Amino acid sequence: MTLLDLTPRAATGDRLARLPVLIIGAGPIGLAAAANLAERGIDFTILEAGGRIASSIRLWGHTRLFSPWRHLIDPASRRLLDADGWTAPVDEGRAPTGQELVDEYLEPLAALPEIGSRIRFGTRVLAVTREGMDRTRTAGRASTPFLVRLHTRDGQVEEITGRAVIDASGTYATPNPLASSGLDPIGAADIAGRVLHALPDVLGVDRASFAGRHTVVVGAGHSAANTLISLTELANDEPETRVTWLIRNPSAARVSSSADDELADRARLGSRVDRLVHAGRVNVVDSFEVSRVAASGDGVRLLGRRRGDEAFLDADVVVNATGFRPDLSMLREVRLELDEIVEAPKRLAPLIDPNLHSCGTVAPHGFAELRHPETGFFLVGMKSYGRAPTFLLATGYEQVRSITAWLDGDMPAATRVQLTLPATGVCSTDLGDAGSCCS
Missing domain, CATH: 3.50.50.60 (FAD/NAD(P)-binding domain)
Structure with missing residues (x-):
């Protein structure tokens, strides 16, 4: 299979546009982000703390998912896989286990040369900031590259730069404490x-x-x-x-x-x-x-x-089994706008409030609901939901499709979000008609 052209579309004199998009996490959402970027010819690097893709899913791989295969495969990823001769699961109405998801879908996806060649394993993100700027500096901020500090697999600390950061690192590694107060219990x-x-x-x-x-x-x-x-x-x-x-x-x-x-x-x-x-x-x-x-x-x-x-x-x-919460410690120098209750992006939080919504009643959303004051930085996937437990993979796939369209300057595609979720049928919305989602 011929590799896609990943030459940046922006002028070569623009340093920011020549840098890759940095994706944190090689789980299903991080890999979907990579597939969407590859289709659009935008360079990227995936930073994965584990030694293999989907390291968190492998820990609960014996568990069967709720969603059937037809809701678990990202459309852009499917197109790349199909072009490479991938054999899709025979029964797409069946819900796989976590390990089956890894073996039959995520491993083949990560093995594609345009994706696998850009994954750095054993690379833990320590901090995200702007090059030469802490969070208090404003002048020229949006045009300044992101700086990501890493702990590499050989024990070294390294810093790399990127044009944007997509944090798809998930929440499984950071469970809620046992105490009802939200704190670790005494003892x-x-x-x-x-x-x-x-x-x-x-x-x-x-x-x-x-x-x-x-x-x-x-x-x-x-x-x-x-x-x-x-x-x-x-x-x-x-x-x-x-x-x-x-x-x-x-x-x-x-x-x-x-x-x-x-x-x-x-x-x-x-x-x-x-x-x-x-x-x-x-x-x-x-x-x-x-x-x-x-x-x-x-x-x-x-x-x-x-x-x-x-x-x-x-x-x-x-x-x-008290649920999970996002690890925000590495984002201390990033300007985030989070809901004060569920710790999700401020505009997304009302759409996913677990007191009002189940997995299938979440409205479609994209870059507009996921944006922060830090231009070019996005929380996606389970981490974007903060402490809300209502995330479905199909929702995350639409998130990264919209974000990558925005990064490519394709505003019509970025603003038109559509999503088919179980229990609700097809929901769609547009920035000009945010109330058109059917429940």
Whole structure:
């Protein structure tokens, strides 16, 4: 396959236009951004902290996604793959596991020469700023290259420049704390290793951590539901295995099933958890607000309040499925405009408020809703949603399509955003008609 022409379209005398777009993260959204840029002949570099693409997805690769294949493949990426002779998944109505997503789609995409040759693995972004400018300097800021400081795989610190930065680094590596206050619970350092990350491989590599033990799963979302189901399956073979579900609210509304949910796997997930709870396979402790933790023998004691009274709960192991939040520490010198509640871009936040929206009722959005006072910097993918848990990959693909069109100066394409999401049909909007999205 002939490589695409990645010569910058701007005048060669313009230094900023000659620099690559810097993409942080080689997950599905970062790779989709790369595919869109490659189609438009815009140079880019992907900065990936892990040693392979999609390093976070591989950690929960045993878990099945909600969306079927037809919602998981970025259109620009599909065009590049098809031109290279890629064989698409046979049943695009089936929801794959995370590992299948990597093996059958993301690995072939990253192997394309116009993308794979521009990925730097083992490269962790330490900070993003402007060359020679901290966040307080304004004069000439928009025309000054971005400066990204990196920790490279050989242990060195390096700085590179770019014309724009697309941060697709995700949130899986930064879970919310166990404490209901949003802070790490008092005593957290004393139980390191006894609290596990969301979506452990209960029936696979992590089996020994759970077999014959009492596990408390903390959290009210779908990550918690997946783990609860796996633990009850483990209990079929290991009868001493006990499962407790601890939630902060009186009920776990996010997991409750709905007959109107077009994501069949998500609906079935909620129904299965409901049945397990009603059958007594999962013990539910609701209205429990964790504030402290302590070692209890070889296990963990969770302490806090329940319905106004002091309470505690003992476990052999705890799974923290309380959701995720963006890591903003590397963006200290970037001028961000974030919503004060969900930490998403200010214009996007009302469209994704989890109190009002599910995954399928989020309006289409692009560069206009994702822009910040820092011209040329964008948060995309799960990180753009801040603390909101309603992200779908299809939404992220439309984000980066619009952004890359804007970077190419193609304003008609950048401003016309259209998206097909399950449960809502086709939603479309235009900057001049922001209210045309159907719900």
